[in-house]
Amino acid sequence: MQYLSTRGGGSAVSFSGALLAGLAPDGGLYVPASWPRFEVADFAACRSLADVARTLITPFAAEDVLATAMDEITVEACNFPAPLVDVPGAGYAVLELFHGPTAAFKDFGARFLAASLARLRPAGAKPLEILVATSGDTGGAVAAAFHRRPGIRVAVLFPKGLVSPAQEQQLTCWGDNVQSFAVQGSFDDCQQLVKAAFQDPVLRARHELSSANSINLGRLLPQAAYHAATALAVWRRDGRPASFVIPSGNLGNALACVWARHLGLPIDHIVLAHNANRTVPDFLAGKPWQPRRSIATLASAMDVGDPSNMERLKSLYPGLPALQAAVSAEVVDDGAIRRRIAADYAAYGRIWCPHTATAAEVMARMPAARRAAGAWVIAATAHPAKFREIVEPLIGRAVPVPGSLARLYERPSSKVEIAPKLAALRAALAADAGGSGAGR
Numbered sequence: 001m002q003y004l005s006t007r008g009g010g011s012a013v014s015f016s017g018a019l020l021a022g023l024a025p026d027g028g029l030y031v032p033a034s035w036p037r038f039e040v041a042d043f044a045a046c047r048s049l050a051d052v053a054r055t056l057i058t059p060f061a062a063e064d065v066l067a068t069a070m071d072e073i074t075v076e077a078c079n080f081p082a083p084l085v086d087v088p089g090a091g092y093a094v095l096e097l098f099h100g101p102t103a104a105f106k107d108f109g110a111r112f113l114a115a116s117l118a119r120l121r122p123a124g125a126k127p128l129e130i131l132v133a134t135s136g137d138t139g140g141a142v143a144a145a146f147h148r149r150p151g152i153r154v155a156v157l158f159p160k161g162l163v164s165p166a167q168e169q170q171l172t173c174w175g176d177n178v179q180s181f182a183v184q185g186s187f188d189d190c191q192q193l194v195k196a197a198f199q200d201p202v203l204r205a206r207h208e209l210s211s212a213n214s215i216n217l218g219r220l221l222p223q224a225a226y227h228a229a230t231a232l233a234v235w236r237r238d239g240r241p242a243s244f245v246i247p248s249g250n251l252g253n254a255l256a257c258v259w260a261r262h263l264g265l266p267i268d269h270i271v272l273a274h275n276a277n278r279t280v281p282d283f284l285a286g287k288p289w290q291p292r293r294s295i296a297t298l299a300s301a302m303d304v305g306d307p308s309n310m311e312r313l314k315s316l317y318p319g320l321p322a323l324q325a326a327v328s329a330e331v332v333d334d335g336a337i338r339r340r341i342a343a344d345y346a347a348y349g350r351i352w353c354p355h356t357a358t359a360a361e362v363m364a365r366m367p368a369a370r371r372a373a374g375a376w377v378i379a380a381t382a383h384p385a386k387f388r389e390i391v392e393p394l395i396g397r398a399v400p401v402p403g404s405l406a407r408l409y410e411r412p413s414s415k416v417e418i419a420p421k422l423a424a425l426r427a428a429l430a431a432d433a434g435g436s437g438a439g440r
């Protein structure tokens, strides 16, 4: 299988080429040159999420150096469950994507990418340096997934003082091959610094640099797998295609669901639940595509004003009418998020994180007839314990912390503070290379 840039430039690359590069050289995103097709019967022998992932992803790695490792890689990526839990009385079920090491759906993609890149390191090569700028969830998932992988180091850059205490702990508790930098600046400064590093001849000579951000093909495929597994479970249970409501920011999770449907899985409607960052809902309503600065909301992991994966959606559905037929989108502001968390706790005893609450709100607004006509599933993208400061006052009780998170909170943390300057990053990476390069 070959991969092409959404912008049409450059030549086709292999599966592992797309994973290693992240972004295409012309600035576009990699998409498959052709699409495998599946039927429900192709998954008849699947007993687990990892089985579905292997069946679904294997054709994407056909003829690649990673092809023979796909069994192991999918097992490593999907070693925790994504249960579909009914919400009695609500008229929908919840796909819980938060049972991984950092309690958000990003663990699946990060683990798949880590398992893949770890197998692409030639013996004796200089360490691969993964640079991640993060405003919260991505950095933790990537750090957890790459922690103690031989031949790979991770530098996590976050804006000093601008992430919650729980998030900071997840970014700084790793040690070993993961180093955490508190950048004296904003998230945008962190992103600028990563971009500058990729263009810096000094750093490029010293390190082999890579990114693990959400536009990487390797992050999308396992996400398509859990949507596929869910659709298959609903199909077996109800004989109906599943419809999904997906809390969305950069559109990686929603795009993966769209891909699963395109591959032939029984999926009907796909609704994108956005926070007050309304770039996508406005566009689907017929306004011009207008990227903008992101607005800070309670659902902070969805604060994206210029969602990158729109480019992949548009490449699959060129033209507004096709896109409008493929997905719909709604805006849920902070007031509605707060009210939904309180109301659904009172009504169903379920505790949503602020991101998941946007999807629950979309369901609550949905006309009863439309709700009854579909087999609806909302994606729960993070565990509410990651957002206790927001959730606990709304429900008037403590949120139980899952064991995986509790263990992270107990680890010692360490970070290095740096100025938002390329010279500072260079010096910090060189200093770290002396220590952890030997695998301390």
Ligand SMILES: *Cc1c(COP(=O)(O)O)cnc(C)c1O
Binding pocket: 104, 105, 106, 137, 138, 214, 247, 248, 249, 250, 251, 252, 253, 254, 301, 302, 355, 356, 381, 382
């Ligand atoms: C990243 C994230 C989202 C948004 O997902 P996209 O793939 O960027 O659309 C939603 N919820 C949580 C908890 C996240 O971490």
